[in-house]
Amino acid sequence: WYQRRVHGASKMYIGASGGVFSVFGVNMCILIRELLETGSFGVDIIWKLFLCFNLLNSEVNGYASNNSVCHSGHLSGFVFGVTHYIVHWLFRKYRRRRSSIQ
Helix, strand or coil, rough: EEEEEECCCCEECCCCCCHHHEEEEEEEHHHHHHHHHHHCCCCCHHEEEEHHHHHHHHHHHCCCCCCCCCCHHHHHHHHHHHHHHHHHHHHHHHHHHHHHHH
16 A cells, blocks of 8 residues: 555555566566577567666656656566565575585
């Protein structure tokens, strides 16, 4: 639940869009990793990344608008997804290094 006061009126927001955007953030990280690891600039990867950056750009630009969309919830979910991916990647890297030493 998220409550916001706009022009004296209280609006209540509920939804799963923050979770959807966290999955979107993880998906974007996977696409970037795949692009960097393979070095393959395939049309499908480039197209998917273009769509991801376009959607992210529309959220950042829409943040200043005053409508019923909770852009801060979307952007917070996206940041959570990217952070989750980075922490998971570092943890896996640490475990691989530790298992190769033993």
